[in-house]
Amino acid sequence: MVHPKLFAKKAGCIALLKNGHFSGLAPMVNMKETNGILKVPEESFVRNKMRQASATMIEKFELRPPVNILRLEQLAKELVSEQEVSEKYIPFAMVLLGNESWRKTVKATPMNRRLLLLPQCLNNKEKCEGMFDELGLNCAGCKACPIDDILIEAESKGYANLVAEGTTVAVGLVEEGSIDAVIGVSCMPVLQRSFEPVSNAAVPVIGIPLLFDGCEDTRADIKWILDEMRSYEADKKHQPISVSLLKKRIEGYFTKENVGKYIPARDKTEQIAQEYLLIDGQRIRPLLTALSYLAYSNNDNEELLQSLTLIIECFHKASLIHDDIEDNANQRYNTLTAHSKYGVPQAINAGDFLIGKGYELLSDLDASNETIINCLRFIASSHIQLTRGQGVDILFNDGKIQLQPDEIIEVFKNKTGEAIKVALLLGAIVGGAGKQEQKVLEQFADYMGIAYQIRDDLNEFDEQHPEEKTGDYPFLLALLNKHFAEQNKETPALLLKQVAEFRKLIDKTNIGKEAKSFLQSYVDSCYAELDKLNNAKLRLSLYGVMGKIFKTETTNE
Known part of the structure; x- marks a missing residue:
């Protein structure tokens, strides 16, 4: 996947260029059961009544995102029946239910970590003075449509903004660490196709359908959009962790300067150990360790986090060095394995050093004795299983x-299960x-x-x-x-x-x-x-x- 590039635009609008296709922001719908109709209620009181009913239903069943598509469809049918509205609004009900399942997460996301996605078709085609390019609409602020006013408020609140049609944005921005949640406005057909990519990437999202489909001069419920944009409540429990930002942070721990504080390369053994710690794999195991620690502790202790990631990488790299010897492998990560470069005895010794270092760092961890004992017991048990x-x-x-x-x-x-388990x-x-x-x-x-x-x-x-x-x-x-x-x-x-x-x-x-x-x-x-x-x-x-x-x-x- 090619990462999107951000470009500053007028009125605070940010557009993206991305090779790929993103379909939208809400659940797919069983088209056979809705006869291909994707409609939004015209009356605001009907929309608001369904929104409130969706919130009540999600709360009642205590559903947590991302909700299974079949479950959403089932609940949407129940909601439409209970509210005595037409079955043609089942897809709309699914969008609302999906929104409510994500609400606590999006609401807890700081506004400067959100993306506001607006469709180009909201502009007034006859009067629009904005320029279109491959990145989307470059708003000129002509006031001929509501886009400019929305963007001005969004910019004042710190949102990243995009006015474009069907671009691959939400997933890409979350993956590269630019944003943590999305408020997206689009037509129902586009929203309808989006469930799989958004759900797969676990992108927290609120999807707001246009009032009618079409490729130009469409309308949206502006009050609804502004209400969603303004909604924020500090909540550590539900504020998402940016996996990509955390990954970049962890990469910063594995520099020669940082690793040298723990393994200063004073002799050949330490030199080999340091060298192979610095060789960059995907760092998945340190990432998993950091994620679980931050999720449960809600305590961003930089020194402790760095120690935890180094401990798990010491164990991981030791197992790889020994594994390469046992498999007689010559290369890993496109570089010579330790035994190919330094000989089997030195490689075994460096691997043993890393195991010892991992346990030493663990024993010195800034945690209670009981916590350290529990960690030691678990890791030792897992180490035995891995060798079996x-x-x-x-x-x-x-x-x-x-x-x-x-x-x-x-x-x-x-083998692999235990390694992931320890992390x-x-x-x-x-x-x-x-x-x-x-x-x-x-x-x-x-x-x-x-x-x-x-x-x-x-x-x-x-x-x-x-x-x-x-x-x-x-x-x-x-x-x-x-x-x-x-x-x-x-x-x-x-x-x-x-x-x-x-x-x-x-x-x-x-x-x-x-x-x-x-x-x-x-x-x-x-x-x-x-x-x-x-x-x-x-x-x-x-x-x-x-x-x-x-x-x-x-x-x-």
């Missing part, structure tokens, strides 16, 4: 044992999360680790590489083992070295499709666990993380 998983994985990759899908899934859970739980425990929340996070981590590994298998298989071996695709190989076992046959031992033949068999047996089905199942399980979290900030943050990692598997249906 790695031990089975080594035997499997060497062709010494054959595993079925459920057995390789257990390996994934013990999330370290932050959660230090942040003060309750036992039930911790339990949900543990189960989520198991599912995410499994899904992550299956996705990697599929991605690697699609990309291919010159030095590949069948052991690079453990899940596909396990599915192939199952395929042969169902025919009472042994998987041919030669397949471990014959990658071309392995690929033919995978295609012939349609195992790739079966693997994708497993992947979808575990992604769905991840979301099911997230929906059990009481902490709204962490739930939405993890929704956003999931949406980025598993884009093609994320449906929310």
Whole structure:
């Protein structure tokens, strides 16, 4: 995804250029049941009555965003029936219900972290003096339409503003960290198509439909727009965490100067440890630690946050150094692995140093003794599980044992699942999360680790590489083992070295499709666990993380 570029425009309007397409800001609708009609009530008292009923219904059922599309449709039908209005307003009711589910989050978002999105078609085509370009409408302030007055107020409140049609804005701006919530005005058909991309990215949004569809000289409920713009209430519990801003912040922790405060490279061991800590991967695990800590503590302690992220990265990089030795891998992150560059003995020693350093930093953490003991106990237990998983994985990759899908899934859970679990739980425990929340996070981590590994298998298989071996695709190989076992046959031992033949068999047996089905199942399980979290900030943050990692598997249906 290409990140949008911001351009300053007159009257405070900011436009975006983005390669891609964004459909809008509210739920999709079952068009068959509404006969293709997407209507907004003409009378303001009907709209307001439905808005109030939507707020009551969301409160009654205690629904938390993002709400499942089928649930929204069901509630919309009930609302229309209760309010005795036409069924043609079911799509409109879905927009209102979606809005109310997000209201607390959007209301708690500072105005300078919001985007106001207006459609170009609100302008008066005959009298407009503004200029159109590839970025949208450059408002001239001619007062021929309500756009200028709205933008002036929005600018005074600190909003980022955009006047454009159907551009890919909300998701892109949230992903790059420019905004945390959206108030968007658009026609019903555009709003109708937006549920999936917005829900996947967990973008907090209030969608306001135009009063009628059309590509020019449309009208909007200006009072409604202004009411939504002016609505703000400081609420730490619901104010969203900007994942992208936090990610950039964490990247700042891993500079040579910062890491040098903890590992000053006084000897060869420290030099190697520092070097591999500074090699930039995706830093997903430090991000998860920071998210869970901030979500539960509501305490932005910079020194503590930096220590937590460094602890988890020490453990992570140590496991990678040792893993590369065991796999005899020559490269990672497009650079030489530690043992390829410095030899196996030095690499093992540097990995051991990082493990020790992680525990040392943890013991010195600015937290209560009970908290530190709980962290130590959890991390040590997880470390043991990870080594069990790695031990089975080594035997499997060497062709010494054959595993079925459920057995390789257990390996994934013990390896990647435990690594994700440690990252999330370290932050959660230090942040003060309750036992039930911790339990949900543990189960989520198991599912995410499994899904992550299956996705990697599929991605690697699609990309291919010159030095590949069948052991690079453990899940596909396990599915192939199952395929042969169902025919009472042994998987041919030669397949471990014959990658071309392995690929033919995978295609012939349609195992790739079966693997994708497993992947979808575990992604769905991840979301099911997230929906059990009481902490709204962490739930939405993890929704956003999931949406980025598993884009093609994320449906929310």
